[in-house]
Amino acid sequence: MLPLFQAYPRLKAKLPYVSLAELPTPVHKLHKLEKSLNAEQLYIKRDDLSGLIYGGNKIRKLEFLLGDVLNQKSKRVLTFGFAGSNHALATAIYAHSLGIRTTSMLMPQMNAQYVRRNLLMSHYYEADIHQHQTQLTLLINTAYQLLHYTLKEGRIPYIIAPGGSSPLGAIAYVNAAFELKEQILQGHIPEPDFIYLPLGTMGTAVGLVLGLKAVGLKTKVIAVLVVEAQFANEKKMVKLFNHTNSLLHSLDSTFPILKMTENDVLIRQEFFGEEYARFTKLGMKAITQMDNQENIQLDGTYTGKAFAALIHDINQEDIKDQVILFWNTYNSRSLPFAGEDFHQLPQSFHHYFVDKVQPLDQEELLVTLKEVNFSD
Secondary structure, three states: OOOHHHHOOHHHHOOOOOOOHHHHEEEOOOOOHHHOOOOOEEEEHHHOOOOOOOOOOHHHHHHHHHHHHHHOOOOEEEEEEEEHHHHHHHHHHHHHHHOOEEEEEEOOOOOOHHHHHHHHHHHOOOEEEOOOOHHHHHHHHHHHHHHHHOOOOOOOOOEEEEHHHOOOHHHHHHHHHHHHHHHHHOOOOOOOOOEEEEEEEOHHHHHHHHHHHHHOOEEEEEEOOOOOOOOOOOHHHHHHHHHHHHHHHHHOOOOOOOOOOOEEEEEOOOOOOOOOOOOOOOHHHHHHHHHHHOOOOOOOOOOOHHHHHHHHHHHHHOOOOOOEEEEEEOOOOOOOOOOOOOOHOOHOHHHHHOOOOOOOHHHHHHHHHHHHOOOO
């Protein structure tokens, strides 16, 4: 049983839920990085291993969201993201496993190898994918898709917010904080002073902050911005925090009403880079360091930037003797197929496979090096 349900049994009876994830995810020391960074207590929470097919932070949220889809007997989910959205792919994979169809409404982004891979994988899992150039066309076409599939399938599609970051989705990371508390009590990790993670659609960070307060941990969340500040900021975090808290309290009145303060979370903006999904030199350096020393994969859009902030703070701030936990929200599972023909995708996505990827895309750099004939 989920730790949140053990603590608040009424929630188990009232919250929709379907088991998809492999929980609890492991937490362990980063011994080699501790030595190279001269840190005393550096740990990682392995949400990259959260699912057998596909890991990352989205699977926890989908347990509640797709549980609600099943309760409502919806036949299709409609969700949102950028072209390489990990959330859109995770939704397609796990909805498919439950016999639920997926429509993904996507926006353009910087090109990268992972964009190509996620688009092909979404097609492999039979997602209906669409790309829109502006927010207006996205809005218009979302209304069209809702009407189209309601008429075609006899039920209105279930809408999942970007990143799964609705109050219902954020509850998954309230539970994750309860899970962490159990791992602390079991001696796997001391109570962290800081948790570092990426801040995108905010559900992961907000759920953790709420859960940490509910279980009485004094851990501060360092949320490293990976999207424009208009989409993720303190005001929006407080709003999602309050709505999630209210939902839990409405379902079980013994769940406390709490308040998010500046002591609970700090938003870091200086590692974002120039735009969403544009890789940064510091981020790529952090990815390489994690890979070389711990053999754990990070990514250039989210976790690489968050880990770059952690490395910077250990080097610049007086926190070397603090307990620091890096929450890995990326997927580290190998994808289950060798390849697909991109020509089977809608025409609007073909340019991602024809145009070059961005210069700092590490995967592309490695491919280029392998193709060099050093004997010439």
